Amino acid sequence: MAPHLRILPNDDSNRTLVENVHPADWVNPEPARCYNLVVIGAGTAGLVCAAGAAALGAKVALIERHLMGGDCLNYGCVPSKGIIRASRAISEARKGSEFGLHGMGHLSIDFGVAMERMRRIRAEISPNDSARRFRDELGVDLFFGNGSFTGPDSIEVEGKRLRFKRAAVCTGARAAAPPIPGIEEMGYLSNETVFSLTELPPRLAVIGGGPIGCELAQAFARLGSKVTILEYGSRLLPREDADAAAIVQQAMVRDGVELCLDARITGTAKRGADKLISVEHGGKRLELAVDEILVGVGRAPNLQGLDLEAAGIDYDPQLGIKVDDRLQSSNPKVFAAGDICFPFKFTHTTDALARILIANALFLGRQKSSALTIPWCTYTDPEVAHVGMYEADARARGIETITLTVPLSAVDRALLDGEAEGFARVHLKKGSDRILGGTIVARHAGEMINELSLAITNGLGLAAIGRTIHPYPTQAEAIRKLADAYNRTRLTPLVRKVLGAWLRWQRC
Numbered sequence: 001m002a003p004h005l006r007i008l009p010n011d012d013s014n015r016t017l018v019e020n021v022h023p024a025d026w027v028n029p030e031p032a033r034c035y036n037l038v039v040i041g042a043g044t045a046g047l048v049c050a051a052g053a054a055a056l057g058a059k060v061a062l063i064e065r066h067l068m069g070g071d072c073l074n075y076g077c078v079p080s081k082g083i084i085r086a087s088r089a090i091s092e093a094r095k096g097s098e099f100g101l102h103g104m105g106h107l108s109i110d111f112g113v114a115m116e117r118m119r120r121i122r123a124e125i126s127p128n129d130s131a132r133r134f135r136d137e138l139g140v141d142l143f144f145g146n147g148s149f150t151g152p153d154s155i156e157v158e159g160k161r162l163r164f165k166r167a168a169v170c171t172g173a174r175a176a177a178p179p180i181p182g183i184e185e186m187g188y189l190s191n192e193t194v195f196s197l198t199e200l201p202p203r204l205a206v207i208g209g210g211p212i213g214c215e216l217a218q219a220f221a222r223l224g225s226k227v228t229i230l231e232y233g234s235r236l237l238p239r240e241d242a243d244a245a246a247i248v249q250q251a252m253v254r255d256g257v258e259l260c261l262d263a264r265i266t267g268t269a270k271r272g273a274d275k276l277i278s279v280e281h282g283g284k285r286l287e288l289a290v291d292e293i294l295v296g297v298g299r300a301p302n303l304q305g306l307d308l309e310a311a312g313i314d315y316d317p318q319l320g321i322k323v324d325d326r327l328q329s330s331n332p333k334v335f336a337a338g339d340i341c342f343p344f345k346f347t348h349t350t351d352a353l354a355r356i357l358i359a360n361a362l363f364l365g366r367q368k369s370s371a372l373t374i375p376w377c378t379y380t381d382p383e384v385a386h387v388g389m390y391e392a393d394a395r396a397r398g399i400e401t402i403t404l405t406v407p408l409s410a411v412d413r414a415l416l417d418g419e420a421e422g423f424a425r426v427h428l429k430k431g432s433d434r435i436l437g438g439t440i441v442a443r444h445a446g447e448m449i450n451e452l453s454l455a456i457t458n459g460l461g462l463a464a465i466g467r468t469i470h471p472y473p474t475q476a477e478a479i480r481k482l483a484d485a486y487n488r489t490r491l492t493p494l495v496r497k498v499l500g501a502w503l504r505w506q507r508c
């Protein structure tokens, strides 16, 4: 195995992973005369483009310079949810006495075992994204190496020239470097290195209170690190409703996460083994000493090495490749999908964009990315999931709304589960049951949001949800209760008067 492809730690699981997603003995094929589609980048976007196009009969080449599966499998969703699961088990055990489980005060946490479990499951998932599957089962010509444009209809990889009718740039994004003096020299963890840890950092600073920062801060705190979040803004999860973010914030504080909001980091330095962070906070200057720093301050597009100028493809260094609503770039033969071009950087969005790309690039489709209804979820405990518009979005578009909120404390199952912190909320177009958007804060909000997504995508109103029987007791009843709340808004004094008169007349 080439040394640059050793994923640390070099154990059986990681060797299996690499054997699947970048085999050491791989020999690039001889290129075909011309491809229907050449895809650069084999993360979610590239894999879905390549697999989908090949299944429809296209001659497809796929180029990957590092690991197939990209961020999601190797450095993102999969490993993060693996360790979040371990941290939840620990949190559950800590709450054991509430359920009559004693002795949990003396828990000993083996971080190494939790990480090993994550690596094992990641390796188990990896055959789906594997080089052999794409070559042998899907018939894709797979090339390992850096893909770069050499002209408007050609790409070079490892000295081989690939000609195309259409190309898809699916090169994703990476952790943006923080503009903090001294941090590069001192070294820090990003999503590309944090999942290689085998020992728990006793003190961890997490820079950035967005979804990635919050998920990992809470997980590491539960696994035993003393975690401090340093956030520039005045609250965590700035995109979410303030009361939703406040619930997560409280839960994190309970888990021992220290919050340093409105923080201005002015510098970093090393003192012995300590990493020192200088912070201005609330008019004071603080110095925080930690063992590791994890940075999650946004994503930067992977543009380097593509030579986009050679193909006349416009881009923005911060935002990535410029595409129109149909995902076409300034070069009409070249399209893009995923984190390289889209503001909503999620695996499921990327998957949906890749499907649009196939239709538009290969089959004269006219599908629009703006037509997608995109849900998302931050996998803290409790989770925060959202779909559609926020109230402010509706206001900005001049749409009058009514907002309904059901607290989880009104839902029997949430009480029984000891998970009553949170709520389900919808924004309706005023005077109708049309759902414009919704937010759910709940232990499994990511599962619950699908009902609202289904309704929005298919034009089903909240009344349709009200007519749908939900099993009792489930936390999803919170959503049916929203429909009950909507029905109550329809019970105007006039309707009540008419119904009362009818019932009086019915009485003998």
Ligand SMILES: Cc1cc2nc3c(=O)[nH]c(=O)nc-3n(C[C@H](O)[C@H](O)[C@H](O)COP(=O)(O)OP(=O)(O)OC[C@H]3O[C@@H](n4cnc5c(N)ncnc54)[C@H](O)[C@@H]3O)c2cc1C
Binding pocket: 040, 041, 042, 043, 044, 045, 046, 063, 064, 065, 066, 067, 068, 069, 070, 071, 072, 073, 075, 076, 077, 078, 080, 081, 145, 146, 147, 148, 170, 171, 172, 173, 191, 212, 302, 304, 305, 306, 337, 338, 339, 340, 345, 346, 347, 348, 349, 350, 379
């Ligand atoms: C810590 C973390 C947790 C996350 N959790 C979630 C989650 O729970 N749910 C969710 O929906 N999303 C999550 N995401 C986001 C999700 O991982 C991304 O949205 C998704 O992976 C984007 O896929 P992509 O194909 O656009 O890009 P990537 O996955 O980044 O793939 C791009 C690929 O292109 C390759 N490449 C780049 N340049 C070249 C080149 N010139 N030549 C050849 N190859 C090249 C790269 O090596 C890479 O393999 C998470 C992200 C992170 C960082």
